[in-house]
Amino acid sequence: MNLIFLGPPGAGKGTHAKMLSEKYEFTQLAAGDILRRNIKEGTKLGALAKDVIARGELVSDDLVNDMMFEEIKVLKIAKGFIFDGYPRTIGQAEALEKFLAKENIPLAAVVNFDASEAVLVDRLGGRRLCAVTGKIYHVRNMPPKKEGICDCHGQPLVIRKDDEPATILNRLKVYHESTKPLIEFYRKKGLLHDVPADGDAASVQKVLEKLFEKIR
Ligand code: AP5
Numbered sequence: 674m675n676l677i678f679l680g681p682p683g684a685g686k687g688t689h690a691k692m693l694s695e696k697y698e699f700t701q702l703a704a705g706d707i708l709r710r711n712i713k714e715g716t717k718l719g720a721l722a723k724d725v726i727a728r729g730e731l732v733s734d735d736l737v738n739d740m741m742f743e744e745i746k747v748l749k750i751a752k753g754f755i756f757d758g759y760p761r762t763i764g765q766a767e768a769l770e771k772f773l774a775k776e777n778i779p780l781a782a783v784v785n786f787d788a789s790e791a792v793l794v795d796r797l798g799g800r801r802l803c804a805v806t807g808k809i810y811h812v813r814n815m816p817p818k819k820e821g822i823c824d825c826h827g828q829p830l831v832i833r834k835d836d837e838p839a840t841i842l843n844r845l846k847v848y849h850e851s852t853k854p855l856i857e858f859y860r861k862k863g864l865l866h867d868v869p870a871d872g873d874a875a876s877v878q879k880v881l882e883k884l885f886e887k888i889r
Pocket of ligand 1: 708
C-alpha cells in the first residue's frame, strides 16, 4: 500500500510515518530527510538545497522530483511506501502522477494532517532530533528519558536549523501558498483522507491505524 502524507510543517508527518513504518513495515521516503542527508554528505544536490532549506523555502521541483524518483528506483520496497513531505507543489504532484503511471505503481491514499497554527508553532519550537538516527522528540510532548539526550544512542539531541522562529513562520507561509492547494487536487481525485492532528501522538496514531485497516 503506497501513501502520501500531506500537511503543514510540524503536523506530525515524520513522527507518524516512522511509527507506522515500524508497525506495518512501510518504507518511509521523507523528502526533507533525504535533502538533509545530501547536505551532510556534501553532494551537489545538498549544496544547491542548503541555503534554500535554511530560509524555509522550497527546493526546485525538478531537483526534488529526480531525487524522489531515484530513491524509489534504488530502494527495494516490499510492503509499500509513505511519501512524507512529497509532493509539495502542484508541479510535483503532476510529475509524480506521470511517474507512478509509467512505472505502474498504484497510490492507495493521501493523508492530510490537519493541525492548527498555534499547535504547529509550539511543536516546531520544541522539536529535538537525534543526530545519529533522526529520532524525533519534543521537549514537553515527547521528551527523552534524560533531558537533551537520545534514548537510543546516548547522543546529544540537536535543533533543526529551520526550526528558528522566523524560519518557522516562513515555512508556514510557503505551505499556505504552495502546498495547501494539493488538498483540493487530491480531494478531486477521491484519494484524500483528512486526519485531525491537534491531539497527542497516541490519539493521532489510533486514528491513522483505524484508517489504514479500512483502506487496506
Ligand atoms: P521537512 O523536513 O519535510 O519539513 P516539514 O514539511 O516542514 O515538516 P516537519 O519535518 O517540520 O514536520 P512534520 O510534520 O514531519 O512534524 P514532526 O513529526 O517532526 O522539509 C524541510 C525542508 O526541506 C523544507 O522546508 C524545504 O526547504 C525542503 N523540502 C522538503 N520536501 C520538499 C519538497 N517536496 N519540495 C521542495 N522542498 C522540499 O513533528 C514536529 C514536532 O511535534 C516534534 O517535536 C514531535 O515530537 C511533535 N509531535 C508530532 N506529533 C505530535 C502529536 N500528535 N502530539 C504532540 N506532539 C507531536
